[in-house]
Amino acid sequence: EADIYQTPRYLVIGTGKKITLECSQTMGHDKMYWYQQDPGMELHLIHYSYGVNSTEKGDLSSESTVSRIRTEHFPLTLESARPSHTSQYLCASSPSHRNTGELFFGEGSRLTVL
């Protein structure tokens, strides 16, 4: 059982609101990721981090930002939400010492912007 948690699980907000999706893991993993997932589509990497104070943008252009002040915490922020941001957001982590491609996912945050 993976120890990675996302909150909120579901969020419905109006256009222009600022939101933060929380992600925490208790496995001590250095690598953390945010993916966006839409129905019937592959997961798209939007942000990743190799460790504290390290953040990089992923393949999919995103207006969101992330921070990594603590190893266990990797929050994602949208300053001004729009309907196009409606999606499922998945947080994941992986250990640095094994490059086997195994990701441990949270249960996801489903965001709906009206």
Next chain:
Amino acid sequence: KNQVEQSPQSLIILEGKNCTLQCNYTVSPFSNLRWYKQDTGRGPVSLTIMTFSENTKSNGRYTATLDADTKQSSLHITASQLSDSASYICVVSDRGSTLGRLYFGRGTQLTVWP
């Protein structure tokens, strides 16, 4: 362009029957291939990993195969159960970077009927 293609897109089978899901990839250089299971409303969970030298690997009722020459993998599910209803995602990792870039398929949505 590195790609991962999965088929079929969706599949409905009766409880107790067997099924096979396919994954074709063009990722190079190849490191490993993982099959993930994603239950509705949850994050993906790794089922099995296949490396270059492995042809077959079993995990309970799940058996994965890999043909590195033809760049094809399959996931065979034996004696399906209702709890097997989920999306099955093929993920291929390359050896081109320390991160081990991941390439995701769009998944096969499996529904098992009683």
